[in-house]
Amino acid sequence: MCDSKNIYKPHLATIEQIIDETPDVRTFRLVFQDEKVRESFSFRSGQFAEYSAFGFGESTFCIASSPTRAGHIECCFRAVGKVTEALRRLEVGDTVGVRGPYGNSFPIENFHGKNLVFVAGGIALPPLRTLIWNALDQREKFGDITIVYGARSESDLVYKRELKEWEEREDVRLVKTVDPGGNSPEWDGKVGFVPTVLGEAAPVAENTIALVCGPPIMIKFTLPVLEKLGFSDEQIYTTLENRMKCGLGKCGRCNVGNVYVCKDGPVFTAGQVKAMSQEF
Amino acid sequence: MPTITEQNLRTLIDSLVKDGSRVVGPKAAGSLTLYEPLSSGSELVLGALPRRSAKETFFPLCEDILSYEKKEGKMTVADVDLARLPQTVLVGALPCDAAAPGILDAVFSWDYNDEFYLERRKKTTVIGIACTKADDACFCTAVGYSPSESRGSDLFLLPLEGDKYRCQVITDKGNLLLERYRHLFTDEEGGKVLPLAHPTMEKLDLKKIREWLDKNFENDFWREIAERCVGCGACAFICPACHCFDINDEGSEGKGTRRKQWDACGFSKFTNHASGHNPRNVQPQRYRNRIMHKFKYYDDKFGQTLCTGCGRCVRACPVGIDIAEIINKIGSGL
Amino acid sequence: MNNIAEKQNTPLVDSAYFEAITTAIRMEARRALDSGEVSAVIGYKSGRRKGSAQPVIITDAARSDELVFSPACVNNLALYLTKAKKEVRKNGKIAIVAKGCDLKALAGLMGESQLKRENLHIIGIACAGVHGGNVEPSEPLSTGTIARKCRECHSHVPEGVDMTAGTLPALEQLAALESEELSRLEAMTPAERWAFWTEHLSRCIRCMACRQVCPFCYCEQCLCDRNRPQGVETTPRPAGNMGWHIIRAMHLAGRCAGCAECERSCPMDIPLNLLNRKMAQELKDLYGHEAGMQPHEKGPLAMYKENDDESFIK
Numbered sequence: 029m030c031d032s033k034n035i036y037k038p039h040l041a042t043i044e045q046i047i048d049e050t051p052d053v054r055t056f057r058l059v060f061q062d063e064k065v066r067e068s069f070s071f072r073s074g075q076f077a078e079y080s081a082f083g084f085g086e087s088t089f090c091i092a093s094s095p096t097r098a099g100h101i102e103c104c105f106r107a108v109g110k111v112t113e114a115l116r117r118l119e120v121g122d123t124v125g126v127r128g129p130y131g132n133s134f135p136i137e138n139f140h141g142k143n144l145v146f147v148a149g150g151i152a153l154p155p156l157r158t159l160i161w162n163a164l165d166q167r168e169k170f171g172d173i174t175i176v177y178g179a180r181s182e183s184d185l186v187y188k189r190e191l192k193e194w195e196e197r198e199d200v201r202l203v204k205t206v207d208p209g210g211n212s213p214e215w216d217g218k219v220g221f222v223p224t225v226l227g228e229a230a231p232v233a234e235n236t237i238a239l240v241c242g243p244p245i246m247i248k249f250t251l252p253v254l255e256k257l258g259f260s261d262e263q264i265y266t267t268l269e270n271r272m273k274c275g276l277g278k279c280g281r282c283n284v285g286n287v288y289v290c291k292d293g294p295v296f297t298a299g300q301v302k303a304m305s306q307e308f
Numbered sequence: 309m310p311t312i313t314e315q316n317l318r319t320l321i322d323s324l325v326k327d328g329s330r331v332v333g334p335k336a337a338g339s340l341t342l343y344e345p346l347s348s349g350s351e352l353v354l355g356a357l358p359r360r361s362a363k364e365t366f367f368p369l370c371e372d373i374l375s376y377e378k379k380e381g382k383m384t385v386a387d388v389d390l391a392r393l394p395q396t397v398l399v400g401a402l403p404c405d406a407a408a409p410g411i412l413d414a415v416f417s418w419d420y421n422d423e424f425y426l427e428r429r430k431k432t433t434v435i436g437i438a439c440t441k442a443d444d445a446c447f448c449t450a451v452g453y454s455p456s457e458s459r460g461s462d463l464f465l466l467p468l469e470g471d472k473y474r475c476q477v478i479t480d481k482g483n484l485l486l487e488r489y490r491h492l493f494t495d496e497e498g499g500k501v502l503p504l505a506h507p508t509m510e511k512l513d514l515k516k517i518r519e520w521l522d523k524n525f526e527n528d529f530w531r532e533i534a535e536r537c538v539g540c541g542a543c544a545f546i547c548p549a550c551h552c553f554d555i556n557d558e559g560s561e562g563k564g565t566r567r568k569q570w571d572a573c574g575f576s577k578f579t580n581h582a583s584g585h586n587p588r589n590v591q592p593q594r595y596r597n598r599i600m601h602k603f604k605y606y607d608d609k610f611g612q613t614l615c616t617g618c619g620r621c622v623r624a625c626p627v628g629i630d631i632a633e634i635i636n637k638i639g640s641g642l
Numbered sequence: 643m644n645n646i647a648e649k650q651n652t653p654l655v656d657s658a659y660f661e662a663i664t665t666a667i668r669m670e671a672r673r674a675l676d677s678g679e680v681s682a683v684i685g686y687k688s689g690r691r692k693g694s695a696q697p698v699i700i701t702d703a704a705r706s707d708e709l710v711f712s713p714a715c716v717n718n719l720a721l722y723l724t725k726a727k728k729e730v731r732k733n734g735k736i737a738i739v740a741k742g743c744d745l746k747a748l749a750g751l752m753g754e755s756q757l758k759r760e761n762l763h764i765i766g767i768a769c770a771g772v773h774g775g776n777v778e779p780s781e782p783l784s785t786g787t788i789a790r791k792c793r794e795c796h797s798h799v800p801e802g803v804d805m806t807a808g809t810l811p812a813l814e815q816l817a818a819l820e821s822e823e824l825s826r827l828e829a830m831t832p833a834e835r836w837a838f839w840t841e842h843l844s845r846c847i848r849c850m851a852c853r854q855v856c857p858f859c860y861c862e863q864c865l866c867d868r869n870r871p872q873g874v875e876t877t878p879r880p881a882g883n884m885g886w887h888i889i890r891a892m893h894l895a896g897r898c899a900g901c902a903e904c905e906r907s908c909p910m911d912i913p914l915n916l917l918n919r920k921m922a923q924e925l926k927d928l929y930g931h932e933a934g935m936q937p938h939e940k941g942p943l944a945m946y947k948e949n950d951d952e953s954f955i956k
Contacts, residue, residue, distance in 0.1 A: 444690075570847070
């Protein structure tokens with residue numbers, strides 16, 4: 029990680045690129061300032077980091093880029109609080125602190141030879157996007173790849189240019205949707221809630237892993253659809269988020285029952301989520 | 309076994325201070341006693357329970373963990389020099405306070421080493437002292453400790469008749485300290501041990517309590533006991549074992565520090581998301597988390613109970629919530 | 643601040659006095675719950691520790707015999723009727739056990755439109771006094787253990803209640819320690835006062851017990867819990883501690899009922915009630931305003947009058 033013994037000290041990274049995904053969601057492409065860190069920093073899909081806006085604090089986001097793409101990392105966030113608003117005020121060339129990578133990760137090796145179905149809603153695509161590109165960059169290792177992604181409206185879709193890329197690829201099936209009323213006349217995707225559209229897309233459950241990420245309400249309606257399609261709890265993965273500060277298991281804030289989201293997660297199977305104390 | 313008179317114990321403190329150690333012990337602070345730095349042996353207060361625990365010797369109320377400054381347009385981050393932390397001797401730690409750091413070691417070294425805590429642990433020698441007084445808030449005996457518990461101390465003092473103490477050597481670190489100041493100790497037997505305190509609660513079956521907690525996340529019991537909880541942080545802050553903290557930046561965008569400070573799961577916004585969603589939205593859920601963390605989650609993760617039965621929370625709670633009463637009720641079968 | 647001034651341990655009242663109040667409360671609670679007049683009773687019950695009492699909310703008449711009254715019944719139960727305790731069941735009328743000091747808080751809350759009188763069934767206590775801070779609950783009520791606020795109480799028998807429990811015995815005149823403390827503060831120079839408060843507030847650990855037990859601190863999000871903007875630093879350091887307590891004293895000025903729960907609850911024995919009493923004195927001197935038993939419209943700091951004294955604006 030870093031040569032300081034101070035586990036709370038972040039690496040410094042420069043904002044190389046800013047992309048406005050939606051009116052209130054922004055992507056940062058970050059490059060570590062220290063050459064040694066640039067070369068040694070490694071992470072797995074599913075892990076997160078604590079990003080600092082110095083003077084305001086830290087905020088927790090997944091690492092949204094794929095570990096297969098070296099030289100930079102990306103994060104994607106919505107400005108909703110003190111720290112994220114401070115981050116949004118930063119410009120290309122400014123410094124962001126990055127502490128991590130933390131948490132567990134998707135057991136991607138266990139997915140080799142299997143089909144993958146990604147189901148995401150709104151701003152919950154970034155935690156899965158790292159795995160999507162990870163898989164696409166090693167395409168031959170996986171079976172069919174299906175992505176079901178939707179948002180409240182067209183403007184709320186993130187990674188719009190990548191959705192186009194995935195659409196144009198032959199080796200990926202993208203089913204994009206917006207909520208009823210969220211489409212413009214030019215919209216060429218589906219209209220309907222993500223769980224419904226998933227049901228219609230009816231991916232095969234056999235030898236398939238489902239990766240789901242979205243707001244609690246979407247997860248609530250998606251899991252039964254997957255169950256009906258024949259997915260077992262151990263075939264379904266999700267990533268949880270919770271209020272965090274230290275990100276490394278000490279400050280006692282992010283626990284859901286006896287499960288620390290920052291250490292035992294953020295990646296969990298549906299079975300693990302069902303077994304948790306229901307306080308999230 | 310070596311013996312030391314009370315007079316020489318105070319002289320020991322004077323010598324330690326003279327030799328450059330930082331000495332912390334129970335000291336009068338207005339109407340209370342607190343574990344505070346001592347500048348002389350005469351300041352040591354014996355026989356009183358300090359209002360706060362000794363955890364701040366290792367885990368301060370607030371401390372800087374780094375500083376940042378934008379120099380010529382470039383952001384720089386500076387570390388805190390932990391090598392500058394002084395050698396410390398904690399004198400007169402009560403058994404319930406001395407035992408707590410041994411429990412906290414697990415979380416502060418869980419995969420990532422919190423050097424702010426661990427460096428202080430390395431540099432501190434604990435001289436514990438047995439209790440001759442207890443009130444009905446004390447329940448160390450219920451959770452597996454006692455007024456003569458030496459776990460967590462490096463040297464442990466048993467009070468004898470005639471203002472003397474028998475000194476038990478518990479660890480090598482303690483032995484080092486003893487040897488350095490051997491001239492202040494004698495080898496005489498010293499006489500009868502004074503009657504020790506006798507907390508009234510019997511030892512509870514913590515495993516049985518854990519099992520009830522395993523199965524009763526949802527139970528009306530939580531509302532019944534926590535309805536009165538007002539959500540302050542008094543219990544968490546004065547507790548020797550509670551260790552939740554917050555990390556905050558203080559300063560401007562161009563220059564400032566990042567700090568770690570005590571926090572409490574009882575506060576209403578502790579788990580509040582920026583979106584406004586709060587998984588522990590009402591007090592009974594937050595109080596349940598407190599009991600669960602102390603008597604189940606910490607055991608699940610580290611095999612220890614996060615409570616030494618000092619009774620401070622019982623005395624300090626503004627609305628009379630009695631954790632000993634709660635675990636006793638659970639232990640007796642709810 | 644240490645509430646124990648005189649060292650005598652002679653009980654000030656007979657235990658029969660407390661027993662009579664306990665019986666009266668139990669009977670009234672049972673009657674009101676059985677008849678359906680109220681849906682809940684907020685009172686006190688015994689705790690594990692000898693002599694201790696803690697707030698309780700009962701909805702079942704069968705639990706009426708759990709209710710007690712003793713010198714350990716120190717809590718201001720008005721707290722449980724405020725927005726801050728939103729999870730407390732509030733359907734229809736609620737009965738509440740209230741001492742005189744608690745009643746002042748209820749009156750204030752009514753004036754601030756937080757409570758409606760018709761939704762309350764107030765069981766007033768003819769109160770001889772309760773324990774101060776840092777008193778063993780098993781101790782009797784004596785000059786050594788009585789709260790300082792009780793020594794100068796003018797509302798031993800609360801008025802405007804629905805029922806009074808107990809009869810007040812003859813009470814001896816006690817040294818007015820609160821007034822003496824206030825006089826000592828007022829005799830200090832500004833520099834001495836600043837040093838006094840700096841010393842006391844340096845012990846503050848920002849546990850927020852003072853805020854959480856105060857019936858008037860019912861803001862759903864306290865100004866000092868907001869982080870946009872961050873009004874006061876949250877770390878327990880001198881500047882932030884000063885800031886926090888000054889803001890709270892200002893927000894309570896004219897509203898504080900003087901129940902002294904803040905001071906009793908402070909684990910660091912900071913004389914918080916002294917600060918609030920001083921503020922109350924200032925408001926009395928400047929605007930002729932005193933928080934009292936009558937629900938009143940907003941206090942001086944929440945509104946202005948055309949003829950307000952402005953002589954202090956230089």
